Amino acid sequence: MDTAYSLTATRKAFNHRSFLVTDGSPKAEELLLSEGSKGIKSNILRSVTDELGFLFPGQGSQYLNMGKALYENEGVFRRAVDYCAEEIKELLHLDIRDIIFQGLTTPEAEEKLKDTQYTQPALFIIEYALAQLRQSWSIKPTFVCGHSIGEFVAAHLAGVFSLQDALRLITLRGKLVSDLPGGSMLSIRTAAEEIMPLLTDDLSMAAINSDNLCVVSDSG
Numbered sequence: 001m002d003t004a005y006s007l008t009a010t011r012k013a014f015n016h017r018s019f020l021v022t023d024g025s026p027k028a029e030e031l032l033l034s035e036g037s038k039g040i041k042s043n044i045l046r047s048v049t050d051e052l053g054f055l056f057p058g059q060g061s062q063y064l065n066m067g068k069a070l071y072e073n074e075g076v077f078r079r080a081v082d083y084c085a086e087e088i089k090e091l092l093h094l095d096i097r098d099i100i101f102q103g104l105t106t107p108e109a110e111e112k113l114k115d116t117q118y119t120q121p122a123l124f125i126i127e128y129a130l131a132q133l134r135q136s137w138s139i140k141p142t143f144v145c146g147h148s149i150g151e152f153v154a155a156h157l158a159g160v161f162s163l164q165d166a167l168r169l170i171t172l173r174g175k176l177v178s179d180l181p182g183g184s185m186l187s188i189r190t191a192a193e194e195i196m197p198l199l200t201d202d203l204s205m206a207a208i209n210s211d212n213l214c215v216v217s218d219s220g
Helices: 002-009 027-031 068-073 073-094 096-100 107-114 116-135 149-157 163-178 190-197
Strands: 016-020 038-045 053-054 142-148 183-187 202-208 213-218
Touching: 002 149, 002 163, 053 116, 053 149, 068 073, 068 116, 073 096, 073 116, 096 107, 096 213, 107 116, 116 149, 116 163, 142 149, 149 163, 183 190, 190 213
Parallel strands: 053 142
Antiparallel strands: 016 038, 183 213, 202 213
C-alpha cells in the first residue's frame, strides 16, 4: 500500500512502465535487484490521451444499493451523498438514502426506486458523488456528457447551474413526471418514415434517437 501511494501521489508519470507481481517484500526486493529478472514486465507507453470524459447515464441504469460500498468506505462519496440527500429531504418529504440503500433487495423496494420521483434524484446524487470521488483522486474530465438525468449532472459540472438549483430542478421534475397519467413506450429499431404510417390516433412518435431507432408512446 505504501508503494502504491508513493507511485500515485509523489511520482511523475513516465513512458517507460514496469511492474511485478509478488507475495511479499523480500521477494519484491529480490526481483527488483536482479538484473534482467524475468519476473518484471516492462513496456513503453507510446501514446497518452489528452482527453478524458465523464459520461453519465440516464433513467433505467438505477438499481438498489448502487454505490453502497463506496458510501460505506469513501468519505468524499459519502459526504457528497449526505449533502445532496439533506438538501432535498424537505422537498421530497423523505430521505432518498432510505430508497437507494436497503439491506435486502425486495420487489417492493425495487418498484419504489423505479418510481421516477425517486429515480431521478437518486441517479443524480449517485452520479454527482461518483464525479466528486474521481476528482478527489485527481481524475479530472476535459469534457462531460450525459443522457437524460445524466445531462443534468454534466450541466452542473460544466457550471451551467449550481448544485442546489440542480437538485431542486431534478426533484421537482421527478415529482411532476410521476404525477402524470401512466402510459406505455416501445423502442423500435426502424426508421421514422416507416413507422409514421402505422401510427393510430392514440399513438405518438415520442423520440427519434437515430436513423433506425425510434420510440413510440401511447396515452395509456
